[in-house]
Amino acid sequence: MGFLSGRALSGHRTHGRETLSGAGRLDGRLLYRDGLMLVIDKPAGLAVHKGPKGGETLEDHLHELRFGLPGDPHLAHRLDRDTSGCLVLGRHRKALRRLGKLFEHGQVRKTYIAIVEGRPDPPAGLIDQPLLKRSTQKRGWWMCVDPEGKSARTRYRTLDSREGRSLVLLEPLTGRTHQLRVHMDHIGCTMVGDPYYGERNAGEPHLLLHALSIIVPLHDGKPPVEATAPIPAHWPTSWCEALAAASDTRRPRPVT
DSSP, X not given: OOTTTTOOOOOOBOOSOSSOSTTOOGGGGEEEEOSSEEEEEEOTTOBSSOOTTOOOBGGGGGGGGOTTOSSOOEESSOOXXXXXXXXXXXXXXXXHHHHHHHHHTTOSEEEEEEEEESOOSSSEEEEEOOEEEEEETTTEEEEEEXXXXXXXXXXXXXXXXXXXXXXXXXXXXXXXXXXXXXXXXXXXXXXXXXXXXXXXXTTBOSOOEEEEEEEEOOSTTSOOEEEEOOBOTTSOHHHHHXXXXXXXXXXXXXXX
């Protein structure tokens, strides 16, 4: 089976709040739950933990996800502030150690969708370019392709192209910071709305990068856990329709 052939794609969209201020709650964004793990649909624009500038973060709301356990769940991995979609949490320390090993050894399969400038050439392939973190006092830090950097590999496939932009599926085979954003910029297809590696378009104030689905082989001898996050409300309708037309749809595993 080819890259992402027959994988779960969905044109279903979320509605309502895209932050957690006020009435919004994390338990309303739950995609999967069992005794070890949670998968939530992280909203765009929300950092997962505190940074130097402060502000509301996902960590401020983790108490909403206890579901009867005495402690808060913990992040098993990260998503950038501006990225929406599937985020995995361990419900206790033992579960977090188990999840950490799965992520470390590349056993968790993640699929993203993005809208990028231009048209990838070739339309599908593997980007194998090492990434290095750089920083200056004026600009701060950023990631760049550099032969001295750490190994980074991304599979991609173009689903549709129109009006100078393309809808792409992305599968990171490694987990470097800003990997997908830098790799697409490297091949001349900067992500729409990217404030770091492109220019924010006045008509596209959000980074159009979404963690669509995740597959976690958490339980020995059982099928892997699969979860799919609905497309955020701020995504352009025409691209959502293109995504739905690109493949068969599959509902995420129900919350238990």
